[in-house]
Amino acid sequence: MIEPGSSNGSAPPIIIGRDLHKIFTLGDQQVHALNGVDITVPQGQFIAIMGPSGSGKSTLLYLLGGLDRPTLGDILVAGRYLNTLGSEGLADFRRATVGFIFQAFHLVPTLTALENVALPGVFAGMARDLREERAIRLLAALGMADRLDHRPWQLSGGQQQRVAIARALFNDPPVIMADEPTGALDSKTGQTVMKLLRWLCTRQGKTVLVVTHDSNVAGYADRVVKLMDGVITQDHRRRLKRGRSGNGIHLPPAEKEVMPDA
Amino acid sequence: MFYELAMLAINNLGRARARLLMTSGGVLVGTTAVIILIALTIGLQQSAEAGIGSSAALTEIQVYPNFAPNPDGTFPENVPELDVEAVRLLWQIPGVAAVIPMVNLQGGELVAGDYTGYTQILGIDPTLLPYLGVQVTQGQLTLERGQALIGAHAGDYFNDPESSGDTYQPVQVDLFNTPFEVKLYQYTSATPTERRVDIIPAGLLQEGTSSYDYAMLMPLEDVIRLNEWITGQPVDAKNFRYDQILVRATDREVTLDVSAAIRDLGFGAGGMGDFLNQLNSFFGTMRLMLGGVGGVALLVAAFGVANTMTMAILERTREIGLMKAIGASDRDILTVFLIEAGLVGLAGGLAGVGLSMLLRDAINQAVMNMPAESAASGFLFLPIAPGQVSGGLIIIPPELSVFALVLATVVGLGAGLYPSLRAARLPPVVALKME
Numbered sequence: 001m002i003e004p005g006s007s008n009g010s011a012p013p014i015i016i017g018r019d020l021h022k023i024f025t026l027g028d029q030q031v032h033a034l035n036g037v038d039i040t041v042p043q044g045q046f047i048a049i050m051g052p053s054g055s056g057k058s059t060l061l062y063l064l065g066g067l068d069r070p071t072l073g074d075i076l077v078a079g080r081y082l083n084t085l086g087s088e089g090l091a092d093f094r095r096a097t098v099g100f101i102f103q104a105f106h107l108v109p110t111l112t113a114l115e116n117v118a119l120p121g122v123f124a125g126m127a128r129d130l131r132e133e134r135a136i137r138l139l140a141a142l143g144m145a146d147r148l149d150h151r152p153w154q155l156s157g158g159q160q161q162r163v164a165i166a167r168a169l170f171n172d173p174p175v176i177m178a179d180e181p182t183g184a185l186d187s188k189t190g191q192t193v194m195k196l197l198r199w200l201c202t203r204q205g206k207t208v209l210v211v212t213h214d215s216n217v218a219g220y221a222d223r224v225v226k227l228m229d230g231v232i233t234q235d236h237r238r239r240l241k242r243g244r245s246g247n248g249i250h251l252p253p254a255e256k257e258v259m260p261d262a
Numbered sequence: 263m264f265y266e267l268a269m270l271a272i273n274n275l276g277r278a279r280a281r282l283l284m285t286s287g288g289v290l291v292g293t294t295a296v297i298i299l300i301a302l303t304i305g306l307q308q309s310a311e312a313g314i315g316s317s318a319a320l321t322e323i324q325v326y327p328n329f330a331p332n333p334d335g336t337f338p339e340n341v342p343e344l345d346v347e348a349v350r351l352l353w354q355i356p357g358v359a360a361v362i363p364m365v366n367l368q369g370g371e372l373v374a375g376d377y378t379g380y381t382q383i384l385g386i387d388p389t390l391l392p393y394l395g396v397q398v399t400q401g402q403l404t405l406e407r408g409q410a411l412i413g414a415h416a417g418d419y420f421n422d423p424e425s426s427g428d429t430y431q432p433v434q435v436d437l438f439n440t441p442f443e444v445k446l447y448q449y450t451s452a453t454p455t456e457r458r459v460d461i462i463p464a465g466l467l468q469e470g471t472s473s474y475d476y477a478m479l480m481p482l483e484d485v486i487r488l489n490e491w492i493t494g495q496p497v498d499a500k501n502f503r504y505d506q507i508l509v510r511a512t513d514r515e516v517t518l519d520v521s522a523a524i525r526d527l528g529f530g531a532g533g534m535g536d537f538l539n540q541l542n543s544f545f546g547t548m549r550l551m552l553g554g555v556g557g558v559a560l561l562v563a564a565f566g567v568a569n570t571m572t573m574a575i576l577e578r579t580r581e582i583g584l585m586k587a588i589g590a591s592d593r594d595i596l597t598v599f600l601i602e603a604g605l606v607g608l609a610g611g612l613a614g615v616g617l618s619m620l621l622r623d624a625i626n627q628a629v630m631n632m633p634a635e636s637a638a639s640g641f642l643f644l645p646i647a648p649g650q651v652s653g654g655l656i657i658i659p660p661e662l663s664v665f666a667l668v669l670a671t672v673v674g675l676g677a678g679l680y681p682s683l684r685a686a687r688l689p690p691v692v693a694l695k696m697e
Contacts (some may be wrong), residue, residue, distance in 0.1 A: 067587055068691035087592050087687075095589025102694070106584040110273040122266040123589040167588060 014174060014207050015041035015064055020073035022059050022230075033059040034070070035230035043174070046201040046208045048221035055227040057211045058179055064209065065098045065177045066090045078174055095124055099168030103180035105160040107152040113139060113163045114148040120170040138166040142196070158189035165196060176200060178210045182217055194220045267594060271601035274574070282606065285563075285570040289610020290617060292560030293670045297618040297662060299552035305657040307545040319533075320514040321359070322395060323521050325352065325507040328530035342528040344504040352509055355523045357516035360393035362386060363504040367444075367485045368492050370478075372420075373458070374435045374442035379420035381413070382477040383444070384505075385485025393510045396474060400438055401465030410461045411479040412437045414469035418476075437478075438466040450494035457491065508533075560673055563610065567677035571603050575685040582685050583693025592686040599682035600675060607674020611667045618658060618666075626654035 022034040033056045041047055051057045062068040063075060066082050075082040078097045085093060094100075107116045114135050121131035139148060142162045152160055161181065168176055178197065182190030198220045200206045210217060218224050226234035275282055311320075325348075327341050342348060344363070352361040367383035386394070388405035396403065398411065405411060417435040425431065435442075441460070448455040467474055486497055509524065509531075511517040524531040575582070582595055 062691045062694075065587075067583075067694065068689065091586065091589060091591040091594075094587060100587045102584070102587075104580075106580060106587075106694070108581055108584070110277060119585070120588040122263070122270070123585070123591070123594055125263045128266075171589065 011042040011044050013040045014043040014078055015039070015209075016074075016076040017060070017064055018074040020060065020063060020075070021071045022056070022063065022068070023071045032230050034063070034073075037073075037227075037230070037232055039064075039225065039232070041207060041209065043207055044201065044205050046198060046220065046222045047210070048218040048224045049209065049211045049227060050213060050215070050218055050224055051227035052213065054229075056230040057213075057227045060227065061177055061179055061209060061211045065100060065175075066093045067100075091123075095120065095171060097173050097175055099171070099173040099176045101161070101164050101168050101176065101178035101181045103183035105152070105157075105164045105184070107160055107163055107167075109152050112149045112151055113144060113155065113159075116152070116163055117166045117170055120167060124171060134170065135166070138169055139163070142166050156189075157185050158192065161185060161189075161193050162196075165193070169200070173206075175207045175209070178208070180212055181210060182212070182214065187216075190214075190217070264597070267597045268601050271598050271605060274578075274598070274602055275605060278574070281570055281573070282609075285566050285606050286610035286613065288563035288566040289560070289607050289670050289673065290613040292556065292563040292673070293611045293614025293666050294617045294621065295559040296553055296556030296669065297614060297658060297666045298621055298656060299556045300549055300662055301618070301622060301656045301658045303545055303549040303552055304659065304662070305655045306548075307542065308657060309655070310541055310545075319395065321511040321517050322533045323509040323511065323517065323524060323531050324533040325509055325524055326530045326532070328525075328528060330530065338528075344507050344529075346499060346502060348527075348529070349504070349507065351527055352507065352524065355509075355520055355527075357512050357520045357523075358509055359512045360390055360510040362390045362393055362508040362510065363482075364506045364508065365482060365485050365489065366505040367480070368489050369444075369446050371445040372437070372442050373445050374417070374420065374437065374440045376422050376424070377420040377433050377435055378423055378445075379417065379435065381416045383410070383485065384474075384477055384479050385482040386479050387482045391479075394474075394479075394508070395510070396479075397468040398465035399468050401463060403465055405464055405479065405481045407481060407484060408460070408462055409464035409481070411465045411467055411474075412463050413467050413474045413477045415475045416478050438463045444488075446488060446492055448492055448494060459488065560669070564673045564677040567603055567606050567674050568681060570606065571599060571678045571681040574602070575599065575681050579685075579688065579693045582688055583690045583695075586688075586690035587694065595688075596682050596686035599685050600678055603678020603682060604671050604675045606678070608667065608671045610674070611670025614670060615663045615666055618663075622654070622656040622658055625656050629655045 017037060017039045020034050020037040020039075021032070024031045024033055035056075037056075037060060039060070049057045049060060059068070063070050064077060066075075066077070066085070069083075077093070080093050080097070082090065082093065107113075108119065111119065114132065117135035117138055118131040121134065126134075136145070136148060139145060139162075142165065144159065144162055144166070147155060147159060147163075150159075152163070155163065161184075168178075176197065181197070182193055185193060194217055197208050197210065201208045201222075208221075210221065212218060222238065224234070224236045224238065225232055226236070325344065327343050328338070329341055331337050349361050349363050352358060365385040367385065370381050370383045372379050372381060386405070391403055391405065391411075396411070399414075401411075403411070417437040417440075419432045420435045421431060421433055443458045443460050446457045446459065448457065461478075461480075467479075469475060490496055509520060511520045521531040521533075585595060
C-alpha cells in the first residue's frame with residue numbers, strides 16, 4: 001500500500017509524459033489530437049484534466065493509461081517505460097498499475113456486481129475464493145454489500161458507478177484514471193462519486209486522474225490542467241478549501257443513505 | 263484461469279439464444295448430413311459383404327489359365343497351365359495359407375434307388391479340407407477312400423428316368439441318408455462299359471458357406487483313379503493338369519497382393535475375395551464422395567458460425583475494450599471467443615449426433631418394414647436387397663459419432679478463428695470508443 005499521499009508536489013513523480021503527440025488519420029485528413037504535451041504527475045496527486053470536446057483530454061488519459069500508443073513522445077508510469085511494451089506487456093501494465101473508471105460504467109451485463117468487480121482477478125489469474133472475498137470486501141466498503149448478486153441492469157447509475165470503482169480498485173493499483181466519471185450521473189450522485197475518488201487519493205494515497213469538462217468536478221482536484229487543441233494551456237495548482245481535502249471526508253459507507261438509488 | 267474464461271464464454275452464449283440456436287442449427291444439419299451419408303455407405307458395405315458370402319470367401323482366390331489376349335492384341339504363347347509345377351509355385355507366394363488343387367470326375371451320374379441325378383464331383387486332398395472354408399451340418403469334415411462330402415443341394419434335382427410323361431418332375435433325394443452310387447462309362451471300346459461305384463457319405467456340407475452347394479467332394483486319389491478308368495489312360499505326372507486351383511490367403515488384407523502375385527506368374531486370378539476387396543475400395547470412394555457432400559453442408563454452417571461470431575464481436579466491442587482496460591491480454595480475449603465458437607460447433611455436433619441416431623432408427627425401421635418387391639424397385643441401384651439386411655441400412659459406429667463431434671467443434675473453432683483474432687487484436691481505445 002502506498003503511503004497516504006500529499007499534494008504538496010514534493011512526492012516523487014509516478015507519471016511522466018514527454019512531448020506527447022497523437023495523430024489520428026480520418027479518411028485522408030490527419031487530426032493532431034495531441035500536439036506536444038509535457039506532463040508530470042507526482043504520486044498521490046488528484047489531477048483534473050479539463051478542456052472542451054476535441055481538446056485531446058481523453059486521448060491524453062488513454063495514452064498515460066496504456067490503452068493507446070503515442071505517435072511520438074515518451075511515457076513512463078510507475079517505473080515502466082510504456083513505449084517499449086508489447087501488447088502483452090501493456091496488458092500486464094494496465095492490470096497492475098491502473099484502475100479505469102468510465103463515463104458509461106462499462107459493466108459486463110451478463111455478470112453480477114460481484115463478478116464484475118472480481119473480473120480483473122480472473123485476468124490476473126487469482127484463485128476464485130480469493131477473488132470473491134476481495135470483491136465482497138470492496139463492495140461492502142462502498143456500501144454495496146446487499147447488491148452482490150444484482151446484475152448491472154438491476155442497479156441505479158450511482159450504484160453501477162460504485163461497482164465500476166470497486167472493480168478499478170480490485171488489483172490495488174497506484175493510479176486511478178477516470179474518464180468523465182460523473183457524466184452519466186445526476187449532480188448529487190456525481191458528488192458522492194467525486195468524494196469517493198477524493199477519499200481514495202487522500203486516504204489511500206492513490207494518484208487520481210480525472211478527465212472532465214465539469215468545473216464542479218475539478219473542484220475536488222489538487223491540480224487542474226487545461227487542454228486546448230492538443231496543447232496544455234493552463235496548469236494550475238490549487239489549495240483546496242478546508243473540509244474537502246481535510247479530515248472531514250468520511251468513508252463512503254457512512255454516506256450510503258445519502259446516495260440516491262434512482 | 264481457462265475455467266474462468268470458459269465460464270465467461272458460456273455466459274456470453276446465453277445472451278443471444280435465438281442466434282445461438284440458429285447457428286448451432288446450421289452445424290447440426292451439416293453434422294447430421296456427414297454422419298448419415300457416411301453411415302449409409304458403412305451400412306451398404308456391410309450389407310454387401312453379408313449378402314455376398316462368408317468371411318472365408320474374402321480370402322479365396324480362383325486360379326485359372328490365362329488365355330486373355332495381351333494388351334497389344336496378340337495371344338500369349340506358352341500359357342502356364344494348372345500342373346504340378348504351378349501348385350509348387352503358388353505355395354511359394356507370401357501370404358498363401360493353402361493351395362488347393364482339384365480335379366473333376368469325368369462323369370457324375372448318381373443313382374439312388376429309382377432316381378438318378380447329376381452333380382459335379384470334385385477330387386480334393388483331404389488334408390486341405392480345413393482350408394476350403396466349408397462346414398458340415400451332419401457327419402464329419404473328413405474324407406476317407408470311398409467317401410464323399412455332399413453339397414447341401416446336391417440331391418435336389420433327381421428324377422425317375424422311367425416315369426412317363428414329357429414333363430420333368432424334380433425329386434429331392436436326401437443323399438446323406440439314402441444309399442447311392444456313381445454310374446461311370448468307359449468309351450475306349452465300341453460298346454461303352456458301365457461301372458457303378460458305391461459312395462459312403464462322410465458329411466453333409468452346410469448351405470451357402472461355399473460354392474459347393476450343388477457339388478460333391480471326394481478324395482483326390484479316388485477321383486484320379488476313376489478318371490484313369492474312364493479314359494483308359496494312366497495318369498502321367500508330367501502331363502497331368504488340375505481342373506481348378508483354389509488359393510487361400512492368410513487374411514483379407516493380403517488377398518489383393520496374393521492375387522497380383524498369381525497374375526505375375528502368368529495365371530488368371532479371381533474370386534470373391536478379389537471382388538470384395540475391389541468393392542471395398544469402391545465403398546471407400548463412395549464414402550469420401552458422400553462425406554464430401556455432407557462436408558459442403560458443414561462448410562455452409564461454418565460461414566454461419568463465422569457470421570455469428572463477427573456479429574457478437576461487433577456487439578461487444580466496447581466490452582472487449584473494457585476487458586483489456588482491466589488487464590485482459592490479447593490471448594485472454596482470443597480464448598474467450600474461440601471457446602464460444604467451439605461451443606457453438608460442439609452444441610451443433612451433439613445435436614447432430616442425436617438427430618442422426620433418431621434418423622438411423624427411423625430409416626432402418628422403414629427399410630425393415632418395406633415389402634421385398636418395393637425395396638427391390640426403390641433401391642434398384644443398391645447391390646443388395648435392404649429389406650433382407652439384419653444390420654440395418656444406416657450403421658453409425660461409435661468412432662463416426664466421435665469423429666463428427668470433433669469435426670463440428672473444429673469447424674466452429676476454425677470459423678471463429680478469424681473473428682476472434684480480430685477481436686483479440688483490437689486496440690483497447692478503439693474498442694472503448696466504439697458506439
